[in-house]
Amino acid sequence: MLGINLNKVKRIGILTSGGDGPGMNAAIRSVTRFALNEGLKVSGIMRGYEGLLKEEIEDFDHRSVSNIINRGGTILKTARSKDFAEDAGKEAAVKILKKHGIGALVVIGGDGSYKGAARLYEKFGFPTIGLPGTIDNDINGTDQTIGCHTAVHTALEAIDKIRDTAHSMERIFIIEVMGNRSGYIAVEVALGAGAEEVIVPERTFDYDKMVQDIKAGHQRGKISWMIVVAEGAGKAHELATTVTSMTGLESRFVVLGHVQRGGTPLGQDRILATRLGAEAVRLIQKGKFGKAVGILQDEINVIDLKDATHKEFRHLDSFINLIETLN
Ligand code: F6P
Numbered sequence: 001m002l003g004i005n006l007n008k009v010k011r012i013g014i015l016t017s018g019g020d021g022p023g024m025n026a027a028i029r030s031v032t033r034f035a036l037n038e039g040l041k042v043s044g045i046m047r048g049y050e051g052l053l054k055e056e057i058e059d060f061d062h063r064s065v066s067n068i069i070n071r072g073g074t075i076l077k078t079a080r081s082k083d084f085a086e087d088a089g090k091e092a093a094v095k096i097l098k099k100h101g102i103g104a105l106v107v108i109g110g111d112g113s114y115k116g117a118a119r120l121y122e123k124f125g126f127p128t129i130g131l132p133g134t135i136d137n138d139i140n141g142t143d144q145t146i147g148c149h150t151a152v153h154t155a156l157e158a159i160d161k162i163r164d165t166a167h168s169m170e171r172i173f174i175i176e177v178m179g180n181r182s183g184y185i186a187v188e189v190a191l192g193a194g195a196e197e198v199i200v201p202e203r204t205f206d207y208d209k210m211v212q213d214i215k216a217g218h219q220r221g222k223i224s225w226m227i228v229v230a231e232g233a234g235k236a237h238e239l240a241t242t243v244t245s246m247t248g249l250e251s252r253f254v255v256l257g258h259v260q261r262g263g264t265p266l267g268q269d270r271i272l273a274t275r276l277g278a279e280a281v282r283l284i285q286k287g288k289f290g291k292a293v294g295i296l297q298d299e300i301n302v303i304d305l306k307d308a309t310h311k312e313f314r315h316l317d318s319f320i321n322l323i324e325t326l327n
Contacts, residue, residue, distance in 0.1 A: 090123070
């Protein structure tokens with residue numbers, strides 16, 4: 001109709017959902033400020049979809065997002081909601097959004113959060129936009145997710161410290177990193193840390209070969225090893241026991257866990273979050289909904305939320321090969 005959107009959105013809602021990640025605050029700031037500057041009103045929704053169902057909704061102004069671009073975590077807090085996972089929950093959520101005059105919802109989260117946002121649009125017709133906020137970097141349609149750079153960097157800083165001990169005490173270290181079903185963090189970290197082995201859920205791993213390599217290395221006088229295991233591929237403590245019994249060499253394990261999710265976001269994550277946040281508002285202004293915003297080869301990339309499902313890291317095999325080659 002002459003390109004005029006008669007139902008123009010006047011107020012947008014924003015929430016963070018699933019696991020927090022460094023850079024989410026930068027995204028919240030960008031969406032909020034960009035929208036306010038364009039004359040839209042902004043509602044900050046606390047505790048993800050769970051808080052939405054409990055009507056934990058606050059009016060946001062410029063000051064609401066002051067001094068957060070450099071902070072880890074999310075000022076909106078986040079949660080995983082069982083009630084929202086059901087369609088009845090989504091129906092209730094739409095009623096609440098409408099009651100608060102919210103015409104579009106920006107969801108910052110991982111693939112689980114995206115599924116909810118996609119269904120809100122596809123089944124219930126409620127305008128949603130997704131921003132990829134997860135350290136796992138496992139979402140289709142984007143080269144990077146908000147938080148993944150910082151998580152890898154944080155893990156590397158920890159592993160550098162572990163390396164000092166591994167080398168001084170002549171040990172094998174098994175380091176478990178996060179990533180849910182994805183081996184992205186594991187292969188990035190193993191490559192960046194100069195690890196000898198990496199074990200990921202997407203590929204089968206030859207444990208016998210690893211043991212032979214360790215024994216052969218030991219014969220040659222090698223004194224320390226770093227083995228990175230993705231949480232989805234195995235448990236570091238079990239692996240340490242197995243490695244010790246099969247090689248006769250002393251080993252220790254470290255589970256980096258939630259350390260990887262916290263801390264000051266790196267520049268890359270802040271910049272990515274800021275660019276994607278602004279694009280989310282632009283899409284809403286254009287009346288384009290049910291979209292996921294990402295970055296491909298440093299250009300903004302927009303795909304349908306329903307297609308922004310779980311993806312495998314495209315350099316997985318080449319990274320694993322390189323780690324093996326440089327071992
Ligand atoms: O999706 C991010 C992530 O940190 C995964 O890497 C991990 O499997 C999961 O969240 C842990 O979730 P929680 O903090 O709920 O234990």
